[in-house]
Amino acid sequence: GYGLGSTGAIVYALRNSARAANLHWLPLLIGSVGLMIGTHMTDYQTAFPLKLALFTGFTGCMSLTMLPLIQMSSLAVIYDAALATGVSMSALAAIAYNAPSE
Numbered sequence: 001g002y003g004l005g006s007t008g009a010i011v012y013a014l015r016n017s018a019r020a021a022n023l024h025w026l027p028l029l030i031g032s033v034g035l036m037i038g039t040h041m042t043d044y045q046t047a048f049p050l051k052l053a054l055f056t057g058f059t060g061c062m063s064l065t066m067l068p069l070i071q072m073s074s075l076a077v078i079y080d081a082a083l084a085t086g087v088s089m090s091a092l093a094a095i096a097y098n099a100p101s102e
Contacts, residue, residue, distance in 0.1 A: 001093020003059050008086020010063035011070070020064060021071040032061035 014020045035058040042051040070078050 001090040005086040005090030006059045007063050008083045010060050012083045021067040
């Protein structure tokens with residue numbers, strides 16, 4: 001839920017940024033793979049803030065790879081759909097997390 005929410009929020013926040021949409025693909029590929037491996041190798045129990053920061057960075061890289069699609073098509077539907085999906089899935093994940101287990 002957090003991944004979808006943060007991806008939707010970052011895409012929505014950067015939807016009008018031409019500089020962010022014109023980034024080269026190689027640094028994004030290297031950064032996303034490095035952040036994904038770092039997130040996987042970080043321990044959840046002892047380093048939760050670091051794991052959350054790495055995962056947020058990874059979702060930021062994924063958001064930056066979606067920006068050229070938004071800039072080329074310039075449709076409000078794309079970033080509205082990303083934001084709506086992120087908010088709704090994050091809300092469902094928060095409800096499921098806080099629900100009592102049976």
